Amino acid sequence: MCQQTQIVTVLPYFAQWMAQWPDFESLATATEEQVLAAWQGLGYYSRAKRLQAVAVQWCAAELKPQTAAAWLEYPGIGPYTAAAIASIHFRDPVAAVDGNVIRVLSRLVAAEDIFNSQQSAVTKLTPEAQRLLDHDDPGTHNQAMMELGALVCTKAKPSCLMCPLQSYCRGFALGHQDKLPRILRAAITERAVNRAWCVSNGRLLLQRYPAGSRRLAGVCELPELERLSEKMPDAVIASLQRGISNERIRETLRVLPVLDATKLHLETEVEWVWVSEAELSQTTLSGPHRKWIENLLKDYPLCLNQAYQK
DNA sequence: AATACGGGGTA
DNA sequence: TACCCAGTATT
Numbered sequence: 001m002c003q004q005t006q007i008v009t010v011l012p013y014f015a016q017w018m019a020q021w022p023d024f025e026s027l028a029t030a031t032e033e034q035v036l037a038a039w040q041g042l043g044y045y046s047r048a049k050r051l052q053a054v055a056v057q058w059c060a061a062e063l064k065p066q067t068a069a070a071w072l073e074y075p076g077i078g079p080y081t082a083a084a085i086a087s088i089h090f091r092d093p094v095a096a097v098d099g100n101v102i103r104v105l106s107r108l109v110a111a112e113d114i115f116n117s118q119q120s121a122v123t124k125l126t127p128e129a130q131r132l133l134d135h136d137d138p139g140t141h142n143q144a145m146m147e148l149g150a151l152v153c154t155k156a157k158p159s160c161l162m163c164p165l166q167s168y169c170r171g172f173a174l175g176h177q178d179k180l181p182r183i184l185r186a187a188i189t190e191r192a193v194n195r196a197w198c199v200s201n202g203r204l205l206l207q208r209y210p211a212g213s214r215r216l217a218g219v220c221e222l223p224e225l226e227r228l229s230e231k232m233p234d235a236v237i238a239s240l241q242r243g244i245s246n247e248r249i250r251e252t253l254r255v256l257p258v259l260d261a262t263k264l265h266l267e268t269e270v271e272w273v274w275v276s277e278a279e280l281s282q283t284t285l286s287g288p289h290r291k292w293i294e295n296l297l298k299d300y301p302l303c304l305n306q307a308y309q310k
Numbered sequence: 311a312a313t314a315c316g317g318g319g320t321a
Numbered sequence: 322t323a324c325c326c327a328g329t330a331t332t
Binding site for chain 2: 005008009041042046120156157215242243247
């Protein structure tokens with residue numbers, strides 16, 4: 001859950017998840033639908049399915065993994081997560097290098113490199129992290145490094161005056177610690193999406209990305225208008241802006257009066273789902289669309305069908 | 311080596 | 322708005 005997601009965001013999801021599946025044995029029996037529902041709104045949905053797959057693989061394993069190298073064989077477990085699990089739980093002396101540690105180390109050694117990605121910074125600084133690691137207590141050391149980055153060696157306005165590493169910090173000595181690390185960001189691309197508010201018999205039409213989809217697999221959103229109709233209604237009833245990874249998406253919503261279900265394009269890569277207002281709470285939606293729909297229902301209740309067109 | 315993958319917090 | 326978060330897998 002914590003991969004690329006802030007701890008405070010994770011906390012309520014973690015509590016709910018652990019209450020539902022306290023161990024791998026129970027998680028191994030969960031369905032993909034249940035897992036996606038519990039992950040709803042957290043993003044990066046492939047993490048949920050991979051975590052469930054980890055539970056299945058772990059339960060089937062003769063020898064349970066105890067080293068970072070062994071954990072690396074599991075889906076969704078990369079160098080960071082493998083090192084975190086193995087060092088904290090099994091005392092495997094492997095440095096866990098996340099965004100926090102990159103920041104601490106790049107300032108500590110005053111790394112002047114201009115990295116093209118966080119990944120390249122990890123590659124460059126991992127040897128230094130491994131050199132500094134306390135082999136007697138790698139778990140505490142790794143957590144201390146991350147905690148230092150999260151609470152003291154922060155991105156903006158780091159608390160250098162109370163930092164226990166101040167006297168060792170080359171970045172502080174040179175006075176440009178807050179400019180480090182230097183990592184180039186990927187370009188943000190713009191995308192416009194036209195969506196449809198399509199209601200029939202008290203049910204709202206949604207599109208669902210299929211299980212194999214790379215993006216939002218198993219998650220529903222309001223349907224893209226182009227998948228439904230050749231001609232686009234004029235009136236925009238709502239609009240939404242949001243960021244998704246390296247994309248900025250501007251979405252507009254229009255009422256689609258054509259209700260002939262046979263007009264749905266069946267060859268498109270999404271599945272069509274009609275949901276009543278009651279079923280909506282049981283439906284896995286992307287976070288932004290759940291909020292969007294909840295707001296829209298106030299002005300466009302499903303029971304009124306298309307009467308609100310005017 | 312780049313890029314895709316969500317969503318939210320923060321200055 | 323722009324950056325970044327207890328990254329990983331795919332292209």
